[in-house]
Amino acid sequence: MTRLKDYPVIMLLCWVAISSLVSARPYFNDQKAPESLDDLQNIQKAVQASLPKARAATVCVELKEGSGSGVIISPDGLVLTAAHVSGGVDEELTLVFEDGKKLKARSLGLNSDNDAAMIQITDPGPFPYVDYETVTNFELGDWVFALGHSGGFDKERGVVTRVGRVVRLSSDTIRTDCMLIGGDSGGPLFNSDGTLIAIHSRVGMIKEDSQHVPLEAFERKWSEMKASEFLGNGPFAQRRKPGTGYLGVSVALESHGERLVIDKVGEDTPASRAGLEAGMALLKLNDHTLTSVEQFQKLMGKMAKGDEIRLTWERQEEIEEITVELEARP
């Protein structure tokens, strides 16, 4: 139990803590707007002092079509990005550092409602990382800088920098006048001290506006996302729906054996495009040895559109493993 006479001490400590936070804010953030060229110079100085560390932790996220960005926030390689970049849970991804070095990674959870997502680098660390703040400790008009691999990775160009102000605040989105474009999504927004405060999400209705997911929105579902959960039913990612994956073959058990043989291949299906033909024996689906029609159908029933499956087929003693991307059932 705290005694009454301790209250002044506690209040004093609180005051010291709060005022130290306030005084840590650079003075130009408390100005309505810069009042002189010196004020602008000081914003530039602060941003440029923060840039090397921020750039080192910013990565390009390679995707099947196009690319996004992300930022490393721990030495063991936890990456924050946008849900519409990572796209799903537990997917293999490749990240690229500004110098071109590539790393293997795996998507963790995401929040399809507000575009927050996490990725874990699976290659061994340690990695360069940035500090972050999960409490919204910034205000309207604060000077910020945005980094990202705008329009895709370009080694000669490097990470692209933009400087702007916070122009709108709400609990799930912050807006700045830093300009974003495709490829920037998932990239980091920093305050002028180089502390990560948000992740780029999308371009606003007004041309000069960009929208970012504040770290506070990450914090609310931090452990769920770290545990690879797919959260929400929002517009930023499509939930994987088992039973929607379509290959386009029918199979039967070989009349005089135990092998599964392709009976028919549908025209213009993932199977036909992957070169599967009637008469081929299917030996394995991913790591499962195929033994019956029922087992094959049960395994396929768990698949979703967009899944990549590995099939091992055999014909006249020729054995090959192929990868097929499943489509939506027609």
Next chain:
Amino acid sequence: MNLKQFFVFLWLTSHFLNAAVVGLEPELRRDGPVIKKVLDPVQKSLQDHSAVFYDAKTRKYFVYGTVMSADGLILTKASELAKVEKFTVRVGRKHYRNPELLEVDHRWDLALVKVPADDLKPAKWGETEALDRGTWVICNGSTDRKFRRPRIGVIAATEREIPGPPLVALGVRLETKDGAIHIGPVSEASGAHEAGVKEGDIILSIDGEQLKKHEELIDIVKERVPGDQIAVELKRDDEKISTKVELYPYYKVYPPQSTRNDHMSGLISDRRTSFPRVIQHDIFSSYRNMGGPLVTLDGVCVGMNIACVSRVTKFAIPAEELQVAFEELKAKAFNKEGLQEEVEE
């Protein structure tokens, strides 16, 4: 208020603040009028060193220029200048009705223009090597008769070469079959189409020379600039045809496929690739804001805007390279007959 009440109060207010949506007044934005006021000392530099190019027909400004000498030499973006038949130029408040186009450097997409003046204030050039990301830069935003209005942004990326296709394209697909060069599909927006070259024609000679493989022709075209002509001798059925084909800019013959990022970007420059070296900045602009000087907070010119590539990407020719290109253009222009004396007067 006891401690519990204090924390409840804190919790309530923070909750309230979180839920409320609040916006910054538009005039306080990075590009708003309040910050532009602070840029007054830099505006002077823009005012002195910028030229505004007007279409003589519509009287609207279509591109900017950079003042390179007191005696009226101005550089601008060549591919924008080529869009109008006749142009006029304003420097400061003065309007020059009969500027003269002296010379073009297609590699940099630069045009050298002269106006009759002797008291212009040429740009003071700085070095671009020390221009790190995050350095404030200012260029022309919009203009009226008296004032050039500034816009501000930052250096956004590493200074570098921008690769791209050759400057011109013949506009035909080529194939070497049985020792002869056959013409495939002809692009409609090409000089070849204009000259009547047709699919199925066989090339007998180019500029009087017989070629063995179509790769040789591609190598010839690679070295040429927009407006150059090549003499082509063709065989069509049993007929021999001689014609001259003008080489059009590559981006006109094969316009790049518009990407999603292009759609997001608004008015971007047609010629936006193939530059020997550029600095990149993020100033909000369109193809019309190109051609003018790029200055730092101390009013020193560090480059000349040359391409609006996307909403986030703008290129400027670095000061060092621009001065070399200017000297080359000047030498080329003054070697032309008659001009030498006129300028030395």
